[in-house]
Amino acid sequence: MTARRALLALMLFSAGCTRHNEAQSAAAAGTEPRAIPITVAAVTIRPSERLVSFVGTLYGHDELTLSSQMEGQIKAIAADLGDHIEANQVLAEIEDDQLRARLREVEATWGKARADETRGRQLVxxxxxxxxxxxxxxxxxxxxEAQRDTLAVLLQHTQVRSPLTGSVAKRLVSAGEYVRPGTPLFALVADDPLKLRGDVPERFADELQAGQTVRVRVDAFPDAAFDGKLSRISPSSNRENRSIAVEALVDNHDRKLKAGFFANAAIVTRSDEEAVMVPQEALITFAGVTKLFVVADSIAHERQVRPGARTAEGMIEIVEGLRADETVATSGLTKLQNGASVAVKKPEDKQG
Known part of the structure; x- marks a missing residue:
C-alpha cells in the first residue's frame, strides 16, 4: 500500500513538472499555454441529510411472562397467540366457586360479629x-375483616389480567389445566412502540444525540420506511468490534412491525435544506485531503474542501470551501493545476 501511494505521488509530481515545463516552454516561445479541455458542472443546492447506517433487531418495548398468583383449575381462556390486548383486560379465569362460597360464609360471620360489637358497646x-x-x-x-379482605384479593386473582397494552406472544396453558402460584400462563409483548437495538461504529460517536430521527426498513415491507427516535446511547465502546450500542423507539401504531424482525436503519445526524452539492467526479482525495477545481474565466482554481453526505445519485455535499454560485471541473482533473487555462467542452464534444 505504501509503495502504491509513493508511486501515485511520484506520478502526480511528474505530471505537475510536465505541466510546469510546458508552461515554461510556451512562455519562452511567446505563446499562451494550451488550454486543457474539461467538462464542468454548476454547484447545485438541494436538501441533504447526514446518515449513519446500522443494522439491528426489533424488540418489544416491554416483554414479560404473566404467571398465576393462585392455585386452581383454569376455567376459561380469553386470549390467544397474536391477539391484541389492552391493559387490565382479562386473559384467563381460574375456578372460583369454592372461594366465593368461603367468602359468603366469612361475610355472614362478619355481619354477626359486627352486630355483637354494636351490642357490646352498649353493654359496656x-x-x-x-x-x-x-x-x-x-x-x-x-x-x-382480614379474612374477608384476603378472600376478596384471592377472588380478584382468579381473573388473570394483562398488565400492559400489546399482544400475546405465547399462550402457555389451556382450559382445564391445574395451576399453582408461579405457573407461567402467557408471554406478552408491548409492541407500540418497539425497541430497535443495534451497534454503530465508534467513529460516529460525536454525531449521535438522543432524539435524532431514525429511519427503519424491514424485509417484510421493502417499500415502506418506519420512523423512530434515538432513545439510548451506550456510554462505552465495545472493545471487540469498536462499536457503540444504541437503542431507538420505533412507532408501530398499525402493528405491522413484529418483535424479532431484522432491520436496516439510518440515524439522521444532520439535516440541511440548502446543502451545496457537486458531482462526485469533481473531487480528488489524496492523503486525507479532498480538493476540487473551481472554474472561472477559463481558469482552474484549486480549492481544498470538506465533503459531507453522499447521495444515491452520485452527488456529494460540500460542507466547507465552496459557494453556491460557483462552477467546478468534472473531467481532466489529473491534467489540471492551480491557475491552469481550460477550455470547457460543449455537451456534444464530451466524447471527443
Whole structure:
C-alpha cells in the first residue's frame, strides 16, 4: 500500500513538472499555454441529510411472562397467540366457586360479629360486660375483616389480567389445566412502540444525540420506511468490534412491525435544506485531503474542501470551501493545476 501511494505521488509530481515545463516552454516561445479541455458542472443546492447506517433487531418495548398468583383449575381462556390486548383486560379465569362460597360464609360471620360489637358497646357503657370482653368482640371483627379482605384479593386473582397494552406472544396453558402460584400462563409483548437495538461504529460517536430521527426498513415491507427516535446511547465502546450500542423507539401504531424482525436503519445526524452539492467526479482525495477545481474565466482554481453526505445519485455535499454560485471541473482533473487555462467542452464534444 505504501509503495502504491509513493508511486501515485511520484506520478502526480511528474505530471505537475510536465505541466510546469510546458508552461515554461510556451512562455519562452511567446505563446499562451494550451488550454486543457474539461467538462464542468454548476454547484447545485438541494436538501441533504447526514446518515449513519446500522443494522439491528426489533424488540418489544416491554416483554414479560404473566404467571398465576393462585392455585386452581383454569376455567376459561380469553386470549390467544397474536391477539391484541389492552391493559387490565382479562386473559384467563381460574375456578372460583369454592372461594366465593368461603367468602359468603366469612361475610355472614362478619355481619354477626359486627352486630355483637354494636351490642357490646352498649353493654359496656351499661357496665353489663367488662371492657376486656368488649375488646375481644372488636378483635373478632378485625380478624374476620382480614379474612374477608384476603378472600376478596384471592377472588380478584382468579381473573388473570394483562398488565400492559400489546399482544400475546405465547399462550402457555389451556382450559382445564391445574395451576399453582408461579405457573407461567402467557408471554406478552408491548409492541407500540418497539425497541430497535443495534451497534454503530465508534467513529460516529460525536454525531449521535438522543432524539435524532431514525429511519427503519424491514424485509417484510421493502417499500415502506418506519420512523423512530434515538432513545439510548451506550456510554462505552465495545472493545471487540469498536462499536457503540444504541437503542431507538420505533412507532408501530398499525402493528405491522413484529418483535424479532431484522432491520436496516439510518440515524439522521444532520439535516440541511440548502446543502451545496457537486458531482462526485469533481473531487480528488489524496492523503486525507479532498480538493476540487473551481472554474472561472477559463481558469482552474484549486480549492481544498470538506465533503459531507453522499447521495444515491452520485452527488456529494460540500460542507466547507465552496459557494453556491460557483462552477467546478468534472473531467481532466489529473491534467489540471492551480491557475491552469481550460477550455470547457460543449455537451456534444464530451466524447471527443
Amino acid at each position: 357503657e351499661q357496665k353489663v360486660i367488662s371492657p376486656q370482653e368488649y375488646e375481644s368482640m372488636k378483635t373478632t371483627v378485625s380478624v374476620i
